[in-house]
Amino acid sequence: MQSDPVLVLPWWLVVGVLVGLAIGVVIAAVFVIGSRLFPDDERTDGGVNATSRKGTEIRHYLRAIGEEFVEDYDLNGQPVAFYLPRRDVAITFDARAYFRIEASDTYAVLVEHEMPSIHLGRRLPFETPELTTRADDGETTAAFALLGLETDATESEIRSAYRQKVKRVHPDQGGDPETFRRVRDAYTTAHAHAADREGEATAPATS
Template sequence: MFGEWIAALPGWLVWGVLLGVLATVVVAGVFLAANRLFPDPPAHSGGPDQGSLRRKAEMRDYLRRIDERFVEDADLDGTTVAFYLPERRVAITFDVHAFFAIRDDEANGIHVILCEHEMPGAQLGRRLPFDVPDVHLGPDPAVGSPVTAAFDTLGLPANAGEERVERAYREKVKEVHPDQGGSREAFTEVREAYATARDHVQETGKA
């Protein structure tokens, strides 16, 4: 019945419908591939994801300055935390679910710290369950300004405007994306550099 109905239709109509379906599938495939290869820049909303990237960068810097060995994005029995200090058995996370999952497991002997996205990384020392040395909390003279470092990562001068920052991010992220053979660390570094550079551009009012 259905085959007879199809056969009764004009040939040009049947071929037109088939070509339309094929074109739709091809276009959808192209968009999906492009979205994976060229991800959109982090949202401008300043939401938790962007905040955690910035705070992680600050905490990473702080832990290095107090000479504390750490593992980033560590997996603790199926629970991922932002930082894990193996010599101290201290886990640091922004995720409340991870916090309770580790805290409720009394047998693991791990001290877990829950940090808010709004907490400056330099305040981490107040929450660590051990004495920490006093450190200089301004820009590290050895590495220069975080803003300068961010623009360097993107391959831009520090006076670049927002459009150039966006373009540089899209180009750079193609090189370091894990799907293109890059590393997760390099991908995260580029995203953090973009967030820092974009915030600086917006604060200084550069187009």
């Protein structure tokens, strides 16, 4: 009985396959490490965390103008991010929800993730007080201080400082979860402040 011939691969082919596998493992490791060092809080693509950050900015704005609001409100079966009960105004990030609410008696406001929160006042159906930059706001000053920045830092500088800080405090890197939370909150506050300042600088003058 004749045995089957043994398949012998050229040495260069075996080496090539092994090198390719090694490169694949290295690339995968880089992506895993990157996702841990720079978590999704940095996302600005309109995803869940971008929505969370914009919600924080709007919350600060509504408090600054002294407006009562309810978050994650169920409006006749339609969930909205913010509802102003005294004004019957619904604020949403969802275009489909916006058009549904617009067909009712409730005034609907659609907010894009890239819109500075200070511009929300222009879309509300009532007069809102003019807000100046929040450089002297204690919470804002503390947020910039935690990131090691001055309150006139740019959005780019804020992102860079956040990334450097998060490398040291992220729980996956042995950091303290509470410190990591405070750094994230500081980033949200500082980013909102810088976006508002930039919005004020580029806003057209009114007569």
